[in-house]
Amino acid sequence: MGGDGGELNNNEVKVIQPKPHVVLLTMPAPGHMFPTIALGKVLARQGVKVTFLSSGCVAGKLLRVVEEEEELDMSIGTVLEDPLPEPENPLALVPWVAKLPPDEMVEHAYQLIQKLSPPACCIISDVFLPWTKELAEKLGIPRHFLVTMSASALSFMFSVPHFADQGLLPLEPSTEVEFPVPGVGNVAKGDVWEYFVKGNPFQFDPMIQCLQCLTESFPTATYLVNSTEELEPKVFRALTEPVPFTGQVAKVVSIGPLEQSFAFKGGEADSFELTEAAKSKKLSSEVEEWLDAQPDSSVLYISFGTIFSPQAEQVLELAHGLEASGQRFLWIIRLPDVPHIMVSKQPTKEEISAILPPGFEERTKGRGLLQSSWAPQPKILSHRAVGLFMSHCGWNSILEAISTSTPILGRPCFVDQWLNATFLEDKFQIGTILRDTGEGGFDRGRIETGIRLMMEGEEGRVARRNVARLNKVLRDAVTPSSGPSSKNLEQYVGEIFAMARKLNLSHVS
Known part of the structure; x- marks a missing residue:
């Protein structure tokens, strides 16, 4: 051992291990x-x-x-x-x-x-x-x-x-x-x-x-x-x-x-909270002000992830279903057939309007908000006004939904998302799935029914109870x-x- 004052003896060699x-x-x-x-x-x-x-x-x-x-x-x-x-x-x-x-x-x-x-x-x-x-x-x-x-x-x-x-x-x-x-x-x-x-x-x-x-x-x-x-x-x-x-x-x-985006806060809080880095990612003033003005758990948030690009017919069917449902919504909308979110070109409002049914924006004004730019999803899901998440069922999005106790209306798009969707509906029971028309299409009637079931029906109440239970499962895990x-x-x-x-x-x- 070292002598008085922490000095090393002559025969000692101090080995400093490099970082792994x-x-x-x-x-x-x-x-x-x-x-x-x-x-x-x-x-x-x-x-x-x-x-x-x-x-x-x-x-x-x-x-x-x-x-x-x-x-x-x-x-x-x-x-x-x-x-x-x-x-x-x-x-x-x-x-x-x-x-x-x-x-x-x-x-x-x-x-x-x-x-x-x-x-x-x-x-x-x-x-x-x-x-x-x-x-x-x-x-x-x-x-x-x-x-x-x-x-x-x-x-x-x-x-x-x-x-x-x-x-x-x-x-x-x-x-x-x-x-x-x-x-x-x-x-x-x-x-x-x-x-x-x-x-x-x-x-x-x-x-x-x-x-x-x-x-x-x-x-x-x-x-x-x-x-x-x-x-x-x-x-x-x-x-x-x-x-x-x-x-x-x-x-x-x-x-x-x-x-x-989330960190577990123990003690009395016993909950997931946004990390400081996630908090620093700002919502646009338009989105933040609009969400703040909505009642608790009243908004359907729609996002199909960073990669999926819908077909023109899918956009139209989704818009018709949304309008018929009568629910409030925040829709992260993409132009049809654009490669994916990595593209740098931001669509104009005119380009967005052109892919929607005529008069859609005017008829849904006040209860719906369209956003074509990237938005910090965890921050949106954490907002008290959001009550349902229409998702592509990517695994990261499912974990984010559970972390915020948000039930899911799923519409899987490809690869593992189909199996994820089956799990969230049958095993997790935290949502319901919009089945396609057999050829990858969206169906406005199924969309309207699914939204109403999850926002107003017993299916939604059951999903909210179950996702709150799984939220605790994730908290306990970390x-x-x-x-x-x-x-x-x-x-x-x-x-x-x-x-x-x-x-x-x-x-x-």
Whole structure:
């Protein structure tokens, strides 16, 4: 030990361990980026150095986040400037990423990570980046996964290679079949992702190989899921058992909700509250003043996420249904067939008026408000006037709705949203689903009925009770020190520190 005054004896050497350094690789889509950023912040607050890597099209967005959190040890890097034009349709995003040259991606990322100081001890990759397996092997460090979807979606993904081996996928549209998924039950044909349906414009057979790579990582990987065991208990229990068809056990860890916008406030408050960063994101004065003037729980908030772009006929049907319902509404409206929210052009009021039924704005004046610009969704959902959320059923939006005790009128659009919608209606019972017309269309009559049921009927009252109950489930999950997700994250951070110590020892030896 040191002598008096804290001086070191001559024979003592003080060893300062460098910070653990983790590299997070994300998909260039908001629904994947936001949870990845949230995880990075959690790790950085617990003493881990974090480097975000992504393709060039999202580097600027990541940079803004890093700049907002100057006190945290976070940085960004670009794996590859995108050699292909960014896809116009969101369903083409995963195929687009898969078509980026994997050898080039691996080499660029390898060269960048090799230069990091202190050296990276672990990669945490999005599940749709199969090339990170080769990258981790080349670096000689573990690769773990962040699952930005639900545990139910993960269980489905684990099962896809087996269904493909059985010849059930890709799916023939005329085939009547259900897919038994551990912890989930039988997944209906209508809940199968578009990538696996023959004849669908976005059929993408290599997705099956991508998910095969996911299951091949069972022996070494940790799967960090943005959910909580109490929200999906049957699924998480099933995921602790050997995965059928492989006989191996995956290390699946619940760490959700990974939410940038809400923080749990214990004590007398015992509630989720907007973080300071979320509070700083301002509503437009028009939206704020309009919401402030509405009665409690009287407004239907409509948003289909950052990616979905409606067809012209869908906009018309939704407008007619809204008008007929007689309810107050705040509609984040998009021009039809615009690629996605990443576009910089702001539509004019004239362009918005042109896609609506003649006279719609005048007839709904006072009880309805249209917004075509980006709006901070958590802040809107937190407003006392909002009583219902018409949503695309993206997993992040579902977690935000539960965090604000807001029931959902769901209209899923693609990929995991169909399964999410089934869960929120049948298992969570926090909303009802607007079924489409069979060809992806909206139906004004169903929209009117759904809005009335949820705003005025018994279905809405039941959903409000259930979403308040699940709100407590999420609060309990992230209670500091005692919540299951909080404890899982603390344990995982401990594992990161252990990985870093092991890496440092190997470098010394």
